[in-house]
Amino acid sequence: MRRRGYLVGAVCLALCAVMLLPLLASVLASLKPTAEAAASPPTYLPGSLSLDSYQRLWEYQQGLPVYLFNSLGTAVLTILFTLLLTVPAAYGLARFPVPAKELLFVVLLLALIVPYQALLTPMFLMFAKLGLTNSLIGLAVVHTAIQLPFSLYVLRNSFAAVPRELEEAAIMDGASSVQSLRRVFLPATVPAVVTVALFAFIMSWNEFLGALVMMSKSSKFTLPVVLAAARTETSLGGTDWGMLQAGITISIIPCVGVYLLLQRYYVSGLMSGAVK
Amino acid sequence: MVKHWRPAVAALATIALVGACSSDPEPTEEQAVQPATTSCASSGELTMWERSGGNKQMVDLLVEAWNTKNPDCKVALTYIPHTEMVGKIAQGIASGEVPDLMGMDLIYAPQFEKAQQLVDLTERIKSWPELATASKGHMTVATYEDKLYGVPLYADVSALFYNKDLFTKAGLDPEKPPTSLDELRSYADKITALGGDVKGYYLPGNCAGCNIFTVGPLMWASGAKIEATAEGDEPLTGDGVKQVLQFARDMVKAGNVHEGDRAENGETFHLQFGTGKVGMMGTGNFNITLARQQNPNMKFGIGLLPGVSPNSSASFIGGDLVVVPRGSERVADAVNFMKFLLSDEVQVEVYAKALNLTTRTDMVDNKYFQAEPLVQDVAKALDVGRTPYTLTFFEQINSPQGPWLQMLQKAYYTDESLDTIIADAKKAMKTVASQG
Numbered sequence: 001m002r003r004r005g006y007l008v009g010a011v012c013l014a015l016c017a018v019m020l021l022p023l024l025a026s027v028l029a030s031l032k033p034t035a036e037a038a039a040s041p042p043t044y045l046p047g048s049l050s051l052d053s054y055q056r057l058w059e060y061q062q063g064l065p066v067y068l069f070n071s072l073g074t075a076v077l078t079i080l081f082t083l084l085l086t087v088p089a090a091y092g093l094a095r096f097p098v099p100a101k102e103l104l105f106v107v108l109l110l111a112l113i114v115p116y117q118a119l120l121t122p123m124f125l126m127f128a129k130l131g132l133t134n135s136l137i138g139l140a141v142v143h144t145a146i147q148l149p150f151s152l153y154v155l156r157n158s159f160a161a162v163p164r165e166l167e168e169a170a171i172m173d174g175a176s177s178v179q180s181l182r183r184v185f186l187p188a189t190v191p192a193v194v195t196v197a198l199f200a201f202i203m204s205w206n207e208f209l210g211a212l213v214m215m216s217k218s219s220k221f222t223l224p225v226v227l228a229a230a231r232t233e234t235s236l237g238g239t240d241w242g243m244l245q246a247g248i249t250i251s252i253i254p255c256v257g258v259y260l261l262l263q264r265y266y267v268s269g270l271m272s273g274a275v276k
Numbered sequence: 277m278v279k280h281w282r283p284a285v286a287a288l289a290t291i292a293l294v295g296a297c298s299s300d301p302e303p304t305e306e307q308a309v310q311p312a313t314t315s316c317a318s319s320g321e322l323t324m325w326e327r328s329g330g331n332k333q334m335v336d337l338l339v340e341a342w343n344t345k346n347p348d349c350k351v352a353l354t355y356i357p358h359t360e361m362v363g364k365i366a367q368g369i370a371s372g373e374v375p376d377l378m379g380m381d382l383i384y385a386p387q388f389e390k391a392q393q394l395v396d397l398t399e400r401i402k403s404w405p406e407l408a409t410a411s412k413g414h415m416t417v418a419t420y421e422d423k424l425y426g427v428p429l430y431a432d433v434s435a436l437f438y439n440k441d442l443f444t445k446a447g448l449d450p451e452k453p454p455t456s457l458d459e460l461r462s463y464a465d466k467i468t469a470l471g472g473d474v475k476g477y478y479l480p481g482n483c484a485g486c487n488i489f490t491v492g493p494l495m496w497a498s499g500a501k502i503e504a505t506a507e508g509d510e511p512l513t514g515d516g517v518k519q520v521l522q523f524a525r526d527m528v529k530a531g532n533v534h535e536g537d538r539a540e541n542g543e544t545f546h547l548q549f550g551t552g553k554v555g556m557m558g559t560g561n562f563n564i565t566l567a568r569q570q571n572p573n574m575k576f577g578i579g580l581l582p583g584v585s586p587n588s589s590a591s592f593i594g595g596d597l598v599v600v601p602r603g604s605e606r607v608a609d610a611v612n613f614m615k616f617l618l619s620d621e622v623q624v625e626v627y628a629k630a631l632n633l634t635t636r637t638d639m640v641d642n643k644y645f646q647a648e649p650l651v652q653d654v655a656k657a658l659d660v661g662r663t664p665y666t667l668t669f670f671e672q673i674n675s676p677q678g679p680w681l682q683m684l685q686k687a688y689y690t691d692e693s694l695d696t697i698i699a700d701a702k703k704a705m706k707t708v709a710s711q712g
Contacts, residue, residue: 035570038547041536061355121367128371212364216373217323218354228357229328234562235358235381235432235594236485237542 023252030054030245037242053242057250060230060243061218064250070136071205071223072254077140078204079197082147086196090155091181095167105156111149119145120213127214134220139211143204151196158192159185194265202255223251312400314616316349316609324351325365326379327358331430331562331596334632335379338429341626342616349609362670365601369393374601377610379429382417382597383674387667389420395600398424400611406618409638413593413663426599427614428635430627433657434489434592436460436582437549437563438556440575442467442474446555453556453579456586457494457523460556464532467555473534477527478548478557479688481538484681486545488664488673489592490558490581491684494520496590496662497583502680503666503673504709511672511705512683512698519584521687521694528688538689541676550574560594561633561654578653580660591661595635633658671708679704 025044029037033050036043058064089108093101123142124133132138162185170180186193208224215221221229227247233240316322326335332355343350354375356364362384368374380388388394401407401424407415414428440450446466454460464476480486492502498516527533534553549557550570558581567576580589598617600610616622623639631651634640640655666672673680683701686692 038550038570061353124367125371128373133371133373212357212360213367216325216354216356216364216368216375217352221354225357228360229355232328232358233566234546234560235327235329235331235596236483236489236545236560237358238546239543 026245026252027249030242030249032242034242037245038240042241053240053246054250056240057230057243057246060226062221064226066219067221067223067226068250070220073136074139074143074211074222075201075204077136078143078147079200081140081144082151082196082200083193085144086148086151086155087181087186087193090152090159091185093152094156094159095185096177105152108152109149111145116146117209120210124213133214134217136220139214139222140204142210142214143200143207146207146210147196147200147203150199154192154196155189158189162188191265194262198258198262201258205251205255223247227251312404312608312611312615314345314612314619314622316346316612318606318609319348320606322349322351322377322606322609322613323375324353324377324379325356325361325368325375326353326429326596327361327381328355329358331432331632334430334627334630337626337630338617338622341622342613345616351613366393369601369603372603374603376604376606377598377600377613379596379598382414382428382595382663383669385417385426385597385599386420386665387669388599389423389425390667393602394425395602395604395607396423396425397600397607397611397614398422400607401427401614404615404618406615406636409636410618411593411595411635411637411658413658413661414595414597414635416665417663418597418599426597427618429596429598429617431633431635431658432489432560432562432594433633433654433661434493434558434560434581434594435654435657436556436579437559437567438577438579439467439549439552439554440577441552442470442555446470450575450577453577454582455579456582456588457498457520457584459586460582461523461527461532464527464555465530468530468532473553474555475534475553476532476555478554479524479527479533479537480540480542480545481685481688482676482681483540483542483545484674484676484678486540486542487684488680489560489594491520491524492664493558493581493590493592493661494523494583497581497588497660498585499583499588503664503669504705505666507710509709510702511709512702516584517698518694521684521697524684525687525694549576561651561657564650564654565631576650578650580657589660591657593658593661593663666709668708668711671711672705679708 028046029042030053031049031051032043032046032053033048034052036047037053092098093105098104127133127138132141166184166188167180170184175183206224208228211222211225215225227244230247231239231244324339335353339351339353361380365378365380365388407427411428411431414431418424418426436453438453443450446469448463448466454463460477467474467476479491488502495502495516498514498519500512500514500516500520502512502517504511546559546563546566547570548554549559549563550567552571552574567574581591582589598610598614600607604610618636620639623634623636624642624644627634628639628642628644631644631648633651633655634642637658640652640658645651645655664673671678675681679701683697686697687694
């Protein structure tokens with residue numbers, strides 16, 4: 001029995017090593033001095049530690065803080081817009097006698113089949129007329145649109161899974177439908193709401209193409225766009241590896257942080273959407 | 277040289293023509309009459325786009341110099357990821373969201389000129405005396421149907437870099453780079469014979485742009501022509517094509533290049549010479565500073581890329597042009613910025629001082645270059661260099677799936693008949709050119 005325990009442990013450790021090695025390599029490479037980061041063939045471990053790469057990235061164009069702010073601002077707005085739209089919509093579709101609601105739900109999900117890249121051109125032209133390009137709000141709207149079908153799917157299913165007795169009890173106590181959403185449904189579906197928020201955050205934080213198309217001022221770029229520009233070292237496509245790794249390391253931190261913080265909800269959130 | 281652009285953004289380019297026909301106004305007559313100066317005529321920020329890449333440092337310095345001189349009319353510079361630049365410009369022009377001026381890869385200028393997406397500057401700049409000595413390669417692609425659309429922003433020229441330390445070790449004269457393909461081959465053999473990790477030569481196996489930059493000139497110097505300029509034009513003519521392909525195939529077979537070169541897609545091309553393990557390599561002027569940073573103790577020299585016959589040479593003149601996109605609201609000031617770039621003072625005190633090539637050939641003789649023989653050597657490439665002129669450069673040459681790279685890979689790494697390989701590439705290039 002004990003031997004089996006060791007075996008499982010060893011397998012887990014090996015798996016962790018496989019998963020974590022690229023991350024570790026990336027972090028280590030970001031700490032190499034400039035010349036060493038560019039060495040060919042590359043070295044595995046840094047000969048000496050240096051923050052050169054971080055400094056170059058920190059000072060690129062408008063400076064890294066501006067880009068972090070843009071990325072973070074867009075991500076937070078995306079979460080906000082997504083929840084504001086999908087919570088009432090999912091509540092309505094799950095709990096109210098909407099005519100042809102199954103059909104409506106399917107139509108809303110249809111957007112999942114259309115790759116969003118195909119929608120960017122018309123969206124961009126429309127946004128240019130509305131003055132929403134070069135604005136965090138505009139980009140957050142694009143990101144929200146990308147995220148809507150999935151979020152609606154998760155939330156509607158978890159609202160539908162809340163026992164009818166709970167809702168009836170709330171009505172007996174005189175709660176209006178908005179009150180029962182706030183007092184009964186939302187507390188019962190926290191994991192699903194967190195899941196939706198997390199997915200929205202990670203998508204918005206990493207999204208490249210939409211940000212590239214919508215933004216054309218360096219003061220409005222988000223982190224992925226800046227990284228694509230900053231890493232280029234020659235006109236033949238040469239890459240500044242040290243700076244690229246520094247950028248990757250910095251862009252991983254919030255994702256890992258948020259994930260670790262909300263991991264418990266996240267996992268049970270996935271389940272809550274899945275079982276219904 | 278953009279390696280590739282993403283299909284999704286490229287799709288945006290298709291809307292450009294439609295948009296360009298309907299939206300932006302032509303520059304007004306009133307703007308057209310002001311004579312150009314080297315400072316700003318109006319006030320307010322000028323917006324400028326430039327592709328990200330090797331000349332960031334140079335462009336930053338140029339913009340800084342302008343901003344110091346014109347504090348009321350600063351240039352606000354945005355670097356666009358270089359693989360996305362073409363799509364981004366097309367998208368900007370279609371929607372009217374364009375910068376006041378921009379730097380663009382010179383190689384793509386003709387297709388934007390043809391599509392009338394750039395402002396015709398002929399009347400404003402044609403009488404400038406500076407243009408007579410401006411880099412010829414740049415000016416060729418800045419011209420379309422006798423109209424002028426831009427001036428050079430910076431020059432990337434290719435040349436033959438060679439490692440003097442390895443030359444000495446191999447018993448070669450470190451002051452004499454090879455002047456023909458035969459010499460290049462025999463020197464490479466001697467350097468490779470030193471053994472260890474050292475190889476005599478370098479061939480980027482998976483990078484179309486690197487090859488037109490460094491192998492293309494070997495063909496030009498041997499009297500060949502590469503791309504089809506337009507429909508009906510014959511590409512890959514002259515014996516030089518086959519001779520250079522044979523030369524490269526033999527180099528690979530003789531073990532004169534590293535095994536890993538085959539996978540080189542451009543991302544580490546600029547780092548190869550600085551390793552000190554390559555005897556000779558075609559690369560660009562950007563490599564001077566990089567190699568020094570990488571390997572401060574290495575001694576190296578620069579010669580011209582040779583052809584078959586002794587003392588023949590050629591170079592690829594790449595780099596960027598400054599142009600004005602349709603819809604720009606500050607054409608006059610964009611032109612003033614161009615005048616500023618070409619002025620004697622900027623050529624010497626900004627370009628030359630930072631040890632970058634001047635974009636005017638008559639400015640090469642300056643105090644900064646005199647103190648730096650390597651830059652003087654690389655500057656010679658400006659005289660023998662050229663820039664391909666075609667509306668389908670990407671499809672014919674630069675595309676990772678294009679006929680140029682396919683031809684080279686078959687020549688370098690297979691035993692297929694060179695005549696067949698060339699004939700296939702010819703056919704593919706002609707088809708592409710007829711569709712452009």
